[in-house]
Amino acid sequence: MADEQTINLPQLVIVIVLAGLAVRYLFFGTATGNSTPSSRTANNVGAREADVEHILQIWPQADRRSIMWDLQRNGGNLAATTERMLSGRGLEVPPQSFQPPLPVAVNSTAPTASTNSGVAQTPDLITRYNLKAKVAEQEAEKATEEETETEKKKKGQAWSQNKVERQALLQRRREEMILKARRHMESKVAEDT
Secondary structure, rough: OOOOOOOOOOHHHHHHHHHHHHHHHHHHEEEEEEEEOOHHHHHHHHHHHHHHHHHHOOOOOHHHHHHHHHHHHHHHHHHHHHHHHHOOOOOOOOOOOOOOOOOOOOOOOOOOOOHHHHHOOOOOOOHHHOOOHHHHHHHOHHHHHHHHHHHHHHOOOHHHHHHHHHHHHHHHHHHHHHHHHHHHHHHHHHHHH
């Protein structure tokens, strides 16, 4: 009797539970919830597209297709792709057969609205540096008088040893450059029309 081995009820339950978990892992993946395979793929494509945009913000000269290929090769590991770019090795050229998935459209009903909103999100330099008051002041004065005054100021100013004075000088120069570029662009537009 001692040589016979019998399977008791707790052992049978453990074997069935382990077999069920193995079947679930092998055939249904590790996804949780009621997500369908198509929604998982859409989420992966959206996440990969976000990763590509992130890398393109850092390296705008990089090729989108090469980035997608590298992300696919390393399983979507953004850190590995970034490390490859930082080390200077560059990205491999993807094979001709590689066709990256099309980017997921956020708003497919109004494609023109998404392009217009991208322009509206980036403020112009006047708004960005709070120069509206200075623009109003300078429109009241003549442009030629201002140019001669700024030239005189630039010639008379020397580089200061005080950090605060240098910072104020550079701030003033930046504002003058922006306003001068604005006047130049306005005169170009006026000539074209």
